[in-house]
Amino acid sequence: MTATARKPRNAAKPVDVCQIECVHRDAVTRAASALKPESTLQRLGEFYKALGDPTRLKIITALVHEELCVCDIACLTGMSESAISHQLRVLRAARLVKYRRHGRIVYYSLADGHVADIIEQGLRHAEE
Amino acid sequence: MTATARKPRNAAKPVDVCQIECVHRDAVTRAASALKPESTLQRLGEFYKALGDPTRLKIITALVHEELCVCDIACLTGMSESAISHQLRVLRAARLVKYRRHGRIVYYSLADGHVADIIEQGLRHAEE
DNA sequence: TTATCATATGAACAGATATTCATATTTAGA
DNA sequence: TCTAAATATGAATATCTGTTCATATGATAA
Numbered sequence: 513m514t515a516t517a518r519k520p521r522n523a524a525k526p527v528d529v530c531q532i533e534c535v536h537r538d539a540v541t542r543a544a545s546a547l548k549p550e551s552t553l554q555r556l557g558e559f560y561k562a563l564g565d566p567t568r569l570k571i572i573t574a575l576v577h578e579e580l581c582v583c584d585i586a587c588l589t590g591m592s593e594s595a596i597s598h599q600l601r602v603l604r605a606a607r608l609v610k611y612r613r614h615g616r617i618v619y620y621s622l623a624d625g626h627v628a629d630i631i632e633q634g635l636r637h638a639e640e
Numbered sequence: 641m642t643a644t645a646r647k648p649r650n651a652a653k654p655v656d657v658c659q660i661e662c663v664h665r666d667a668v669t670r671a672a673s674a675l676k677p678e679s680t681l682q683r684l685g686e687f688y689k690a691l692g693d694p695t696r697l698k699i700i701t702a703l704v705h706e707e708l709c710v711c712d713i714a715c716l717t718g719m720s721e722s723a724i725s726h727q728l729r730v731l732r733a734a735r736l737v738k739y740r741r742h743g744r745i746v747y748y749s750l751a752d753g754h755v756a757d758i759i760e761q762g763l764r765h766a767e768e
Numbered sequence: 769t770t771a772t773c774a775t776a777t778g779a780a781c782a783g784a785t786a787t788t789c790a791t792a793t794t795t796a797g798a
Numbered sequence: 799t800c801t802a803a804a805t806a807t808g809a810a811t812a813t814c815t816g817t818t819c820a821t822a823t824g825a826t827a828a
Contacts, residue, residue, distance in 0.1 A: 535711045535745060543702045543716050556766035557697045564689030569681055574671045582805060587662030588671050595787055597806055616795045616804045617663060626765050633761060635676060637754050638684035710775060723817055725776055744774045744825045
């Protein structure tokens with residue numbers, strides 16, 4: 513997004529976004545100026561990507577109800593503890609889960625209420 | 641999820657889910673019985689996975705405001721029309737978008753209001 | 769019909785990703 | 799201390815994914 517060259521009139525806003533031919537220049541201009549900042553889209557994309565894997569989604573939906581340790585999650589999902597640990601790292605990086613340590617056991621839970629809200633809205637959408 | 645062998649008492653519900661050692665058998669049992677059906681999780685996972693790519697997420701957020709044709713989206717995103725067409729196919733398969741044809745131009749829009757609601761909730765979460 | 773525009777599709781390839789296996793770390797108990 | 803349990807991490811690998819390029823389809827206009 514570099515500075516834009518101005519056009520005197522008629523253009524709602526100048527678009528330099530567009531290298532390709534576009535059919536509706538005005539619609540593209542509106543869409544471009546309504547677009548959320550790249551940083552927001554990137555964060556949201558990583559959030560969704562983290563939820564877009566079957567193993568991780570199962571982990572997250574399980575954690576909606578109560579905290580679980582790595583062992584429990586492995587047990588619940590039928591996957592190896594190592595695989596679960598790797599996936600939990602992804603979920604941690606995406607700030608979807610938090611954890612607390614009790615002795616050698618690590619309990620994972622959802623990072624905050626927002627995550628639960630989002631998942632529940634998603635589930636309602638998927639269930640209908 | 642096959643049929644479960646019964647245990648007389650004390651088990652909230654029998655678990656055959658668990659091949660691995662698990663630390664909290666009761667918690668796993670509760671989590672297992674609260675788990676959503678595989679079909680629901682799969683649909684939701686595909687939904688999130690579709691949103692988990694930066695190009696597709698940009699397309700979807702743009703479509704929140706108004707419908708756009710393939711050309712416009714290519715223009716807006718700075719990607720080739722072919723790439724966009726491929727991504728729109730993924731979004732169609734995940735039932736995130738619908739389209740209408742007008743002459744040789746195809747206009748894409750969000751499949752329904754739910755999608756917009758979900759995206760807006762996600763954006764609020766990502767923006768804070 | 770023929771030419772052209774807008775879009776779709778298939779093959780190919782580079783890059784990303786999820787799991788496994790081996791190993792490291794951290795904590796509790798002996 | 800030493801051992802074992804619970805978890806984390808790194809490397810390797812097989813699979814998946816997104817883009818490009820070439821080509822096909824479908825619709826309009828000439």
